[in-house]
Amino acid sequence: MENQKTISLLVKDHPGVMQRITSLFTRRGYNMESITVGPSEETGLSRITIITICDESQVDQIIFQLQKLMEVFEATLLRPKKTVTSELAFIKMNVEPNRYGEILNLVEKNHATVLDIGSKTMIIQAVGDTERIDEIVAQLTPYGLCQLSRTGVMAMEK
Amino acid sequence: MRMESKMNLFNEEYREKLLQSDYINGSEILLRSLLLEGVDCVFGYPGGAVLYIYDAMHGNKDFNHVLTRHEQGAIHAADGYARATGKPGVCLATSGPGATNLVTGIATAYMDSVPMIIITGNVATSAIGSDAFQEADTIGITMPITKHSYQVRDVEDLPRIIREAFYIASTGRKGPVLIDIPKDVSSNKTNFKYPEEIEIRGYQPNPQLDMRQVENLLKAIEEAKRPVIIAGAGVVHSGAHEELLEFVNKTQIPVTTTLLGLDGFPSGHPLSMGMPGMHGTYTANTAIQNSDLLISIGARFDDRVTMKLDGFAPNAKIAHLDIDRSEIGKNIKTEFPCLGDIKAVLALANGTVKPAQSDEWINQIMKNKQKFPLKYQDDDQVLKPQYVIEMINETTGGEAIITTDVGQHQMWAAQFYKFNHPRSIITSGGLGTMGFGLPSAIGAQIGNPNRLVISINGDGGMQMCAQELAICAIHNIPVKVVIINNQVLGMVRQWQEIVYEERYSHIDLSGSVDFVQLAKAYGVKGLQAKTKEEARCVWKEALETQGPVLIDFVVPKEEVVLPMVLQGTTLSEMKMEG
Incomplete structure (x- = not known):
């Protein structure tokens, strides 16, 4: 999306940090499409990726406000052309065994992976950028998609 | 009470004693740390979760604590103390x-960037989250209204957290910092060690000055023909009033001062135009609208200043000096950003700045100042609220510290009291908190025992924290408590009159309380005036009284604050007549 911006944060891994960040977005009426968090290369620090939809002037304001949070050590806007992004999706299918073959074909064609096969359900893992995941989900939906869980986007500048 | 500091921080022996590595509990650590930070007065109110802290205070002669009658009184008093002293x-x-x-008090301080340390007790760490008696998620509730907050989970962390909290509250863009101390943390013991130095990763309170930004600003000034300065609270927070005066004298740029910046520039200066905005002067608002270069110095383009943004200063390029990067460009597109501590930026600029080409512009402004001064319809038979403020101004020569509540009287105080010194107006500008006037005056007086402190209130806000009169009486805090009593919620009435076609809804306060008797009940001298003559007389008596006095000035309810710019209109559309 044109106005989609990716913000990368390096934060102190401390109770309440996520709340400070999400509270800032709520209070100031900023949009948050997704947020992912996990440990960074440094012990005690986490890296957070936020996807937001806003215009150029507002994204600067968001970054400046984030930088004011004491537990945010770095807040940077990632440049789209120099950034790789990816997300992970788990897709649970409710399918009759006689259609497994078709689904496995789709999985293979899309470079996805099957994590679990049960008597009536199947869990598929897909990795890729947002458009890729959207595409896989669209292809699988007609076969009886019953649960979808996506991590949200992770991003890193080259 | 003479709140003379009972300890002397410059007394090395005393400091050494405080720094001793004794095995003490969290409460004693808290008190020692506060003393080491130079705290000479704490405003507070005890309760279950802070009993260890109050127990540590018992018999501690070094530690000053003022027991208010409501926590709201305590926080506004601490706020008034901070605004009046800078500490x-x-x-x-x-x-x-x-x-x-x-x-409410934390939000008040946060909106106006006031340095504060707020200490709250909490239930023991083992009980947190169990909905224990008197448990609340204080950190969660106050997160959006504090600069930072800490919940202390281990007594070992307490000294560092206190040290950090003071540093954060009083550097960069200042603000309130909250420290939440669970009960077991205040009772657990450890060997006291106060950190000498602290380093907070990622926190850069004083941004490096960018020479190019300053040069661009100075060039813009040299080329400007109709420049205007809007000076705000940042001037006072940064202690930059002298640098601003020098800057104005060198550049010859007219100055308008926001509500919180009124005391940052001498109001008697020929280039002072008074306050801008909704109830600003004709001269200031007209100058902004006609200006070609608008320089904000520590003012944040608040909506009460700009009014309708689309149409604000339509011909001006905007320059903005601010220590907070997020303020620059937040509300208005800024051509000349200038990030840094205002005192430092102005000191640097003063070295090379050249005057603007503004002779003709200044002539025009001088003419406007003469032709359209702030005015009101005075009447020999009626005591007008503006007259009361003028009288207070004349009799104190602009030398008093004025605290206000919120509403019409606040605007009249801003318009008709002529401030000469920084830290002289103490008012809730951003949040507009009623009930602020009296307790903030108590704090201001305790911080400045030798200055005259006058608290100007309406009859509405006065009733929101009136219980603190007790503190004035008990500690003989000689605040002069003025009530501009029009028996209505005047500012609401004014809006209902002008915007809501005189449909007066729930604004009548008549018959609510006899303020003179209320003062007496608290042991404070109470006076009343209904005419100009009585006003002069009781005010003289009040000023001659050593202790606290409450003066009830009964005024008509029909007076409106003018000029007025209606919401949704621009500064060019001032309503000048009632």
Whole structure:
């Protein structure tokens, strides 16, 4: 999306940090499409990726406000052309065994992976950028998609 | 009470004693740390979760604590102390309701960037999250209205957290910092060690000055023909009033001062135009609208200043000096950003700045000042509120510290009191908190025992924290408590008259209380005036009285604050007549 911006944060891994960040977005009426968090290369620090939809002037304001949070050590806007992004999706299918073959074909064609096969359900893992995941989900939906869980986007500048 | 500091921080022996590595509990650590930070007064109210802290105070002669009658009184008093002295104000309350009663005061301080340390008790760490008696998520509740907050989970962390909190509250863009101390942390013991130095990763309170930004600003000034300065609270927070005066004298740029910046520039200066905005002067608002270069110095383009943004200063390029990067460009597109501590930026600029080409512009402004001064319809038979403020101004020569509540009287105080010194107006500008006037005056007086402190209130706000009159009486805090009593919620009435076609809804306060008797009940001298003659007479008596006095000035309810710019219109559309 044109106005989609990716913000990368390096934060102190401390109770309440996520709340400070999400509270800032709520209070100031900023949009948050997704947020992912996990440990960074440094012990005690986490890296957070936020996807937001806003215009150029507002994204600067968001970054400046984030930088004011004491537990945010770095807040940077990632440049789209120099950034790789990816997300992970788990897709649970409710399918009759006689259609497994078709689904496995789709999985293979899309470079996805099957994590679990049960008597009536199947869990598929897909990795890729947002458009890729959207595409896989669209292809699988007609076969009886019953649960979808996506991590949200992770991003890193080259 | 003469709040003379009972300890002397310059007394090395005393400091050494405080720094001793004794095995003491969290409460004693707290008190010692506060003393080491130079705190000479804490405003507070005890309760279950802070009993260890109050126990540590018992018999501690070095530690000054003022017991207010409501936590809201405590936090506003700490705020008034901070605004009047520039030092962080310190406030202490218990968990749950004690903490939630502070919320309005914390938000008040946050909106106006006031350095404060707020200490709240909480239930023991083992009980947190169990909905224990008087438990509230104080950190969660106050997160959006504090600069930062800490919940202390281990007594070992307490000294560092206190040290950091003071540093954060009083550097960069200042603000309130909250420290939540669970009960077991205040009772657990450890060997006291106060950190000498602290380093907070990622926190850069004083941004490096960018020479190019300053040069661009100076060039823009040289080329400007109709420049205007809007000076705001940042000038006072940064202690930059002298640098601003020099800057104005060198550049010959007319100055308008926002509500919170009124005391940052001498109002008697020929280039002072008074306040801008909704109730600003004709001269200031007209100058902004006609200007070609508008320089904000520590003012944040608040909506009460700009009014309708689309149409604000339509011909001006905007320059903005601010220590907070996020303020620059937040509300208005800025051509000349200038990030840094205002005192430092102005000091640097003063070295090379050249005057603007503004002779013709200044002539025009001088003419406007003469032709359209602030005015009101005076009447020999009626005591007008503006007359009362003028009288207070004349009799104190602009030398008093004025605290206000919120509403019409606040605007009249801003218009008709002529401020000469920084830290002289103490008013809730951003949040507009009623009930602020009296307790903030108590804090201001305790911080400045030798200055005359006058608290100007309306009859509405006065009733929101009136219980603090007790503190004035008990400690003989000689605040002069003025009530501009028009028996209505005047500012609401004014809007209902002008915007809501005279449909006066729930604004009548008549018959609510006899303020003179109320003062007497608290042991404070109470006076009343209904005419100009009585006003002069009782005001003289009030000024001659050593202790606290309440003066009830009964005025008509029909007066409106003018000029007025209606919401949704631009500064060019001033309503000048009632």
